[in-house]
Amino acid sequence: MLKKKKTSNSILIEKKINYQLLYKMVESAVAEALLEYPNDPVVEVLRDKIINNLKPVLKEIIKE
Numbered sequence: 001m002l003k004k005k006k007t008s009n010s011i012l013i014e015k016k017i018n019y020q021l022l023y024k025m026v027e028s029a030v031a032e033a034l035l036e037y038p039n040d041p042v043v044e045v046l047r048d049k050i051i052n053n054l055k056p057v058l059k060e061i062i063k064e
Contacts, residue, residue, distance in 0.1 A: 030046070033046075034046070034047060
C-alpha cells in the first residue's frame, strides 16, 4: 500500500508499508506472549485457536 503525504513545501512523499516485516513483528510478539505467560487465560485461548487452525495442515503433513 502506498501512502502519499503532503508536506509544508507541497512535496509529495511516498511511504510503502512493509507487510512482511509488520507480520514478523506481530508474530514475534505473539510468540513472546505465549512463552512468557503460558497460564494466562488469554494466552490459553490464543494457543487453542492456533492449534485448531493448524490441525488440518498437520493432518495433511502426516499423511505424506
